[in-house]
Amino acid sequence: METALTRLVGVRHPIVQTGMGWVAGPRLVSATANAGALGILASATMSVDRLREAVREVRSRTDAPFGVNLRADAADAGDRVRVIVEEGVRVASFALAPSPGLIAELKEAGVVVISTVGARRHAEKVAAWGADAVIVQGGEGGGHTGEVATTVLLPQVVDAVRIPVVAAGGFFDGRGLVAALAYGAAGVAMGTRFLLTSDSTVPDAVKARYLAATVRDVTVTTAVDGLPHRMLRTDLVESLENATRARALVQAVRRAAAFRKLSGLTWRRMLQDGRALKHGKDLTWSQVLLAANTPMLLRASMVDGRTDLGVMASGQVAGVIEDLPSCAELVERILAEAGEAVAALTATTATTTTTTS
Structure with a gap:
């Protein structure tokens, strides 16, 4: 399934595993990458030296593109950016808006910059500063969150910017992926769904x-x-x-x-x-x-x-998740469900057209 997101970051499928602290480590990220989605390594809970080690560990497990998430407001953000650049990481992901200077430094080195936003004005700001894509997290998402539901926030941002938009908050299956694409998104990002996989190191x-x-x-x-x-x-x-x-x-x-x-x-x-x-x-x-x-x-x-x-x-979505598939099984299932959803919509449209004509 090719979209603006897959073309931008070089993955096979428009699915992102978010950078969850203590959860998105080398094993989960590499498993996600090998499944054809974009795995993002969480660095905020690592020292700079440990980040470099973790990046190299991911690299030893996969040849596929992956990303690193970091806090733009951290005092050592510059050190972490240097690790990303020196180690050839494909994507830099930010939970808070990175400065124009930080975006420029990363883009000059060929790194794709993706910023997570929770409001239309934030998306417009980082897009004007040069961000390559945004992840839009609605209030359904885990961790720090806002009050606006994804179904309201997502179309606002899609209409406001001309860069790929990734939908987050409330996604866990193929139907959600199709819905996000219908809104104009280029893919979906999921945290809790990837936390609840057999590749996650979270204790049983x-x-x-x-x-x-x-x-x-x-x-x-x-x-x-x-x-x-x-x-x-x-x-x-x-x-x-x-x-x-x-x-x-x-x-x-x-x-x-x-x-x-x-x-x-x-x-x-x-x-x-x-x-x-x-x-x-x-x-x-x-x-x-x-x-x-x-x-x-x-x-x-x-x-x-x-x-x-x-x-x-x-x-x-924790309230509707019932199993622990591997990342490969999860991604394969989502794509199959997405195909079924599209086929069902196509059949419904065809039936409606025949009836009305």
Whole structure:
């Protein structure tokens, strides 16, 4: 299935596996790439040296194109961009809008720049700055999310920009892919669906919690870091929502120290990232510090398997996913379902035309 996305990044199928922290590691990314989709390596939870190692590990497992996701506002973003360029990574993906200078540096090196957006004006901005494509995430998506549903946000962005648009938030099967293409998108991006594959390194006990969830078990909370965050509702989430500010702050300091040691960041760098996070958002410094909770709370679940101590970012689609296929099986299934959906639409159109004539 060829689209503007497949032509842009060189993959066979218009499907993207998003860069989920602690989840989108070398094994998942390479499995996705070998299945013909675009796998994106999550770098925000890695040190710069570990990022280079991870890129080389992916390269050892696949010859197919893949990408790296990074925070544009991170103090060491320039170092990470150099790794991407030096290691010949095909795609640089950003959760926040990269600066015009960063986009220019990457494009000059032949790297495709894709920025994730949650509003039409953000898409227009990064397109004007030179981004090659945008991923549009509606409110159904997991992790940090907005309030506008994909079915409303997607056509707005498609009409506003002249670069490939990838739809995210609420996609998990071939019918969704066909619907996104009908809206004018060039493909779909999925996080939770790829998390729930046999190639994902997320512990089995955590995957079981996702599979057992209903749509009503997925909630949006600001208790973790002060920003709207979609995740599975658990006893821990409820305790965070009910915790006093002082208690939450003490816990945040401890987890910030643990993340600093794990990531290799200095306190100075973490404070610089905190300032960048605070900029343009209605957050207090206490909330910025609470944001240091997020990497360690996610790691507790996604790496250590402690669903009692960690949070589980999740799209609403967790409530309708029931199995753990391999990435190859998943991509093959989505394409088959898409073909069936198109055939059904064609048959319906033909029947309607015959009847009316």
